[in-house]
Amino acid sequence: MSTLEEQIEIGAPADATWEHLHRVVDYPRFVDGVLHAHARGSHRAHLDVAVDGGHREFDAYFTDLGRGRVMTWQTVDGPPLRGAIALRPLGAGRTRVQVRIEYEPAAVAEVFGGGHGFAQASAIERTVRSDLEQFKQLVEDEQR
Numbered sequence: 001m002s003t004l005e006e007q008i009e010i011g012a013p014a015d016a017t018w019e020h021l022h023r024v025v026d027y028p029r030f031v032d033g034v035l036h037a038h039a040r041g042s043h044r045a046h047l048d049v050a051v052d053g054g055h056r057e058f059d060a061y062f063t064d065l066g067r068g069r070v071m072t073w074q075t076v077d078g079p080p081l082r083g084a085i086a087l088r089p090l091g092a093g094r095t096r097v098q099v100r101i102e103y104e105p106a107a108v109a110e111v112f113g114g115g116h117g118f119a120q121a122s123a124i125e126r127t128v129r130s131d132l133e134q135f136k137q138l139v140e141d142e143q144r
Helices: 014-021 024-030 105-112 117-143
Strands: 002-010 034-039 044-051 054-065 070-075 081-089 095-103
Touching: 002 117, 014 081, 014 095, 014 117, 024 034, 024 044, 024 117, 095 117
Parallel strands: none
Antiparallel strands: 002 095, 034 044, 044 054, 054 070, 070 081, 081 095
């Protein structure tokens, strides 16, 4: 199992940032490759993801922990992925978003294609950084 950790500071209060994390229908706006997403109840999301010229659908299960500050998630019927997103208030109108993702490299390569080893880890890291930047832009734009 491989682990990736990233973080970013967002110019918005933690409550507003937390609310955005729960807007599943907005995931295509900031998660690379997600074509369509919708909630299935309060703790499940259905995702349609672009994969190597086609698409694949799978569900993810979410759990809220830490009184609105930590969300854990894991895929239910797709590639074995899981992670956590933690929000840390940094004062008035600033929040640190910390992301931790755990994945099985061989399973990710089988489902999504791409390189193996260092090339795959680098691609996943770039994607997560880009997703965080897009999430930051979405949240901050709506705060203005």
